[in-house]
Amino acid sequence: MTTPATRSRENTRARLLDAAAQVFAEVGLDGASVEAVCDRAGFTRGAFYSNFESKDELFLVLAGSVGEQRVNAVRDRVDEIAAEGGLSAGCDPVELVQRIMDAGGDDRLGVMLMSEIRIRALRDHQFGAAYLVQEREMVSSIAVIITDIVSVSSLELKVPAEEAARMLMIIWEGMTVRGAMAGQDSDQLRHSSGEELGRLVQLLLAE
Amino acid sequence: MTTPATRSRENTRARLLDAAAQVFAEVGLDGASVEAVCDRAGFTRGAFYSNFESKDELFLVLAGSVGEQRVNAVRDRVDEIAAEGGLSAGCDPVELVQRIMDAGGDDRLGVMLMSEIRIRALRDHQFGAAYLVQEREMVSSIAVIITDIVSVSSLELKVPAEEAARMLMIIWEGMTVRGAMAGQDSDQLRHSSGEELGRLVQLLLAE
């Protein structure tokens, strides 16, 4: 079924999705005209409507894939760290958490796109439910590694692992958003949010 | 200069701002037509354009007043608690923080409006700078009371007060947003976010 035609079609879809991610991040879903997305992708509206039903449908697809990518990125990181034995007794919990959190796209556009998705989740009940499900998956993945870290170290968790994970995610989000507002670039974002996260991690753990 | 005419004008402005707050919260700034705002306020577009230059200008005014109200609400609470001697040695830090945080509007629409303001701050540099200034004021106010609490109690703060305040604000925001997504009403929002905040407070303090 992978005829050149379908390959080309998939390519078109991918380019449209890519362009949409940028445009939606910059001006929001409502602010983005279908034509603006097509322009950036190098197509006209004909290509758009032959690949997607509407702007909303494209957004749903995009949001789903972004969320999935984030979840997978976190899971992969977790697995990777676990595989390479990064959870030895002497490991630095602060650094570990940073490595996991870096898995999410934390560039300026990524932050803006996530915010757009978030506000849509806030307005649309059904979409919001799906969003929360995905987020809970991420929380679980993070909770797993937290539990593992704790189990091999001499440290103890002061709150349930899930709760610690939730706090970490929320702080991470809050810091990156504020960093992006202040005009920080990707590296600065990573740095400042990492700093705050480190402090939280230390609070969450006890000898 | 408070002639009946100006009083009526101020009233119109207030009603328009009020309506705009609702509509913007529900469907966002872009999704809200000027007419939709006017309809809700019981006016036509004539009234609108005779009171505001554009939708954007109204949004700026609204965002400014919302932010100011939040900052003042927090400051008032802080002063109020300090005045009534709520900072005695035996006070419950968890409850105190909850009382402060409740000062912000934490109903569903309030959360959505704040999110809309936040995303605008993310897209517009200048607006974002102003937003961050206001937020820092809130952080300072909260930091003050945290410092006071600590000074009269036998407790100790594990991170700088400003940082603790920032974490509290971010967690509060994150929890209320997620609560609103899950369809919680105001009381549930207060309850669940308060719970998480309490745990964070306990982490931030040490004997």
Place this chain on the structure above:
DNA sequence: TGTATTCAATACATACCTGTATCGTAAGGT
């Protein structure tokens, strides 16, 4: 009471965006 001014309503011109319907073209199958 008459006049002037201010505020809100109405009407209108313009721009834009969406979605559909039609057309041309290039690739795949036989």
Place this chain on the structure above:
DNA sequence: ACCTTACGATACAGGTATGTATTGAATACA
């Protein structure tokens, strides 16, 4: 080599939003 099909471009119709210009009414003031 021909035919068919799928994909993307173009053209068009309908709807909606914005902002301005004009009109009407109510209020203050002389």
